[in-house]
Amino acid sequence: MSCAGSPGPRPANLVSLGAFVLLVAGVALAFPWLATHAVGWQESAERYLQGGLFFVAQVLYQLEGRFEMLADAHVSTEFVRHVAELIDGFATRYLGPLAIGIAAWTPLLLLAPFIAYFMLRDGATFRHFLIRAVPNAFFERTLYLFDQVDRTARLYFQGLLALTLLDALCLAAGLWWLGVSGPLLLGIVTAVLAWIPYVGSVLGCLLVVLVAATDFPDAPQVAYGAIVLFIVVRLLDDFLFMPMTVGRSLKLHPLLTVVMIFVGGAVAGIPGLMLVLPVLGVAMVLGQTIGQVVNDPRLMARHLHARRLRKAAVSRDLY
Amino acid sequence: MFKFFRRQGGHPDTPLGTCRLFAGLSDRDMQIVLGFLHFRTYQAGEVIFDEGEDGQALYILVSGQVNINRQGREDALLARLEPGAFFGEMALLDDAPRAAQARAVSPVEVAVLFRGDFLNLMDDHARIASRISLQLARQLGDRLRRMIAAAGERT
Structure with missing residues (x-):
């Protein structure tokens, strides 16, 4: 909620313009670096994912060695099978709904800067209008x-x-x-x-x-x-x-x-x-x-x- | 509303321009201050605030006349204020209850500076707020001197 005496049109324009320029400059500067390191990131992500899965499987094997009930249930084998299924069917099963979710939320996210700009610019005026209606x-x-x-x-x-x-x-x-x-x-x-x-x-x-x-x-x-x-x-x-x-x-x-x-x-x-x-x-x-x-x-x-x-x-x- | 603000802002011949509280402020400063003010109208006889209620705002008389008197005793008149005067200024300083009742004598328009807005003005425009604070301190000093003089006359 904006407070009275909020910046007004000129400072609000300057702040918004400054934020926009910073964002564009940041993306423009970071893009070449991001493009060159993206492959490395993918490799790192895969390495960390494999490391994590290996850790969980290792823990489950150890638990199976200690608890007969878990060994009988083949917990580690089931875990590895489920993970393999998840990875195999990830694209077909989850990417579609994820893309639809992103598409549904993107317009709202794009509206956020506009709402922020107008609240920054006219917040005090809205407040004055509301207060004027009070006896x-x-x-x-x-x-x-x-x-x-x-x-x-x-x-x-x-x-x-x-x-x-x-x-x-x-x-x-x-x-x-x-x-x-x-x-x-x-x-x-x-x-x-x-x-x-x-x-x-x-x-x-x-x-x-x-x-x-x-x-x-x-x-x-x-x-x-x-x-x-x-x-x-x-x-x-x-x-x-x-x-x-x-x-x-x-x-x-x-x-x-x-x-x-x-x-x-x-x-x-x-x-x-x-x-x-x-x-x-x-x-x-x-x-x-x-x-x-x-x-x-x-x-x-x-x-x-x-x-x-x-x-x-x-x-x-x-x- | 903006037209109204522009019309009022910083003109030396308007009540807000002649108000002692804003002495020394430029037209540009006045435009900023106007963004923090609320304008209200009251009918003749309407209570603006009561004695003893929690004060949250300072009032500047834009037009009309206001009586400051003891609660329930309209004969006990403390002051009659004319356009350009301001009242309820203690509310900007602390949470103390109002010391007297303010009642419109004629149809009145006031500009209201809320304490929260004054604190925001201090944060965002310290120079303007410090000038207003100085004028507030002078007003309180004048009042204290008058009270001391009146007490001296009684004794």
Whole structure:
């Protein structure tokens, strides 16, 4: 939500133009480098994937050696067969829906910069128009409400950035201690992936394990260490960092924050998990302020008095 | 609305232009300040704010007259304000409740500077906000001197 006195047309144009030029320049500069390294990336991705699969198969073999029940179920053989089937049928089974999904979301993603530009340029005007519709008696309280909603949304995103930084630093420090290559990059990527609750965390964990297993094929304890590290950071994130950063920015009790994350996931899946905290913060501010306004008899009396005065003023010469 | 803003902005002969709060601001500065103001109209007799309520905004009188009096005692008049005057300025400084009631004497138009917007002005346009703050401090200083002088006369 934009605040009053937002930049206006000229600064908004300059900011948008600057961002566009930076984007185009970045793509133009990075393209040759990307083109030359793309093949290498593909090879690296395949190497890491093979390393990860080899690690999982190795773990399953070891488990089969220890647990007769798993050996009887041929878990490792089944795993290898399933992975082979998945790889064989990946293109036909998943690429089509993936392409359709990307095609469906692309127009919305393309709209995002336009919406951002117009909100940057005209956000204050929209706010002024909205406020003008509010009766005089409730005007100050409504301004306060807008300000609180604006502040809540801003604090939430600031909290989210702080959370990402904390996650990235903890993961990077742990991975560096384990000796995994590129700890800072892995930490940042994994922390950003965690913006998508649950699914992002699983993807992040997989990424870390793939790299650890490929870097140390003969030392599976490094990959185990990476998994433990990831679980510890996730627990810290859910029960300490998130209530401290995002929860505190929204002035929510840590217990309520944790409970609401589970409720959001149960009600609306991944979008629910991502949106539950900002929506809850805004809803709490709205409920609190609207409750104060509606339950304030003095404000209602002033509003009714003002309506009578206005009616008298406009109908003075009618009778 | 933009036409209205342009018409008002920085003209020395308009109430906003003559308002002491904006003394020393250029036309360009005034255009920026106008982006932060809300304009409201009140009928004669309408309460603008009550004594004791949480103040969130400063009001600048654009047209009409406003009485500042004790709540429920319209005879206890503290001040009658004319266009160009501003009131409720303590709300920009802290969360203290309003010290008196403001009521329109005639049909009134006011420009309103909300505290959150003033804080945003401080962040985004520190020079303009510092000038407004200086004028606020001068107004409060004047009031304090008058109160001390009045107390001296009583004793």
